[in-house]
Amino acid sequence: MRTDHVAYACGAVLGFLGDRVVGDPRRGHPVAAFGRAAGAVERRLWRDDRGRGALHTAVCAGGTVLVGALLARAARRPATTLGGLAAETALTAAATWAVLGGTTLGREARVIGAALAAADVDAARDALPRLCGRDPQALDTQQMARAVVESVAENTSDAVVGALVWGAAGGVPGLLGFRAVNTLDAMVGHRSPRYRRFGWASARLDDVVGWPGARLTAALAVLAGPNPRGAWAVARRDAGSHPSPNAGPVEAAFAGALGVRLGGTLAYAGRVEHRPALGAENRPVEVADIERAVRLSRRVSALALAVTVAGRLAYGAATMGTHQGDR
Template sequence: MHIWSRSAGIALGVALDAVFADPRRGHPVALFGRAAAALEKRLYGDARPNGVAHVALCVGAAAGVGMLAERVRHPLARTALTAAATWAVLGGTTLAREGAHMAGALEDKDVERARRRLPHLCGRDPSGLEEPELARATVESLAENTSDAVVAPLFWGAVAGIPGLLAYRAINTLDAMIGHRSPRYERFGWAAARLDDVANYVPARVTGLITVAVGPDRAGALAVLKKDGHRHPSPNAGQCESAFAGALGVTLGGTNVYGGRTEHRPTMGDGRAPEVGDIRRAVRLTRAVSFTAAALAVLAAMRPWPRRGPSWRPARTRPARPA
């Protein structure tokens, strides 16, 4: 039973996320974010070494907690800890629900409600966005976050267990906090952004391939992934967005505004611009990719792991030989 703890824990954690999603208060990731922000106040300096130290301490602490949990030898306890960690780092159910909320607001022609909701999905400035731009922003965010919130944590959980789960979420959270381009974080956030690129390199490509496999237009998804997957400024986001664009038959990319900073991004795909009806199609695709990634992670974790130290079970004593 010992060798099944990781696989069973990941499966149970996925089920917990499907049932309970993210808690509104006291989320472990939010607690980590507050601790990282407090540490930033002590370590901040407009230099890369300060950022490297900040990332090393935050990620190292998360990985250290995971390593302590991974040392638990009782299989039931190990399964429970893996399930708790998996639930804590996954965001697939909440992601799909946020997409559905955006679809509902735009279907009701309530643009103001959709603008208020968009920051739950991405950091784009929603104040000047109309229905077409809100639809595109939602589809793009669903595509990219399917990798960040689901595929990547499951990938690292299958590869490295609880330390992989916690370390990945720490890396991704730091990137969201300080990895963006701004005068304050241009140098201090460099390490967080680069480490996030490394951690997501394989998972983003896995996301693209799963999207091709389960999407409504497999040939279109594969063609656009090959043609446009490298065109995004991010080395990873383009893999997810291009595959979604091809699978849904739309064109993603264009001009985005982030806190007063305008970015002109290359387009991906050969179809029309996203419409409100495409949001629910993207939500269904997100769920299909997430389910497939979960199944693959559970299967990948079903392999023997080397025992460290004696078994948790008490050793059997040999019966005394008759005199």
């Protein structure tokens, strides 16, 4: 077995467990540091122009992948095989913990769910912007519950599964690169007047790198729910009606797995969107469904870890004979 694949597998498991145990720090998170750096680059490069936006994406995402590659290379330099394995494992664990956000996702969703269950609508509205970009003042209790379930579904792919997929494919550079692209999309990829052109490249690249993780998330949500056949029917029928090529399969799969209806009218700052229903035959979302969505998200995340680590190890075993120079 190739040592770099063993190191990745051990590090990914340790990083995943680290996220489960401690979640994201309130201060000093590496992703926040990247966001500040990307913001500084934006201030220098911004023009209402797609080319400048593409350059911004290349500098920020490409630079992050390069840093990941240099760190991975340095971790392989210890003189002994055991020392290299330990260094690679530690680096992968740190990178995995840094890019995953599943525990914080569930924690924020539960805060809103508890506020709604206690009929404290004002507290729920105050907490909602930490989870999604919708206008909380335009939402009632049921609409906020639906927004939370949809955000849990989409971010299970964005904050967990997609990162694990790219980590299995590309190691530490894949982990860091995926998170960089996803963060850039959140920063500049939305269709505001400032970012309609400048953020185009980040938004399109996020669609590309998010594609495999979204499909794996949808498949695992179907399998992990109580009615896989029904969930598959909803996912296959309704995924394409969503305007996002990646959020559509994930939200449709969660709608089918939870037996609820997602989609409909969404209010963002300054605009309203009317989306087709996902799982139109199901009941509306209730506050109690927030906890069910969080539990489904955790099951999907654990399954994604198992699938991606197994895939990485299987590939390492299959290619061991072709890498004669591997330690």
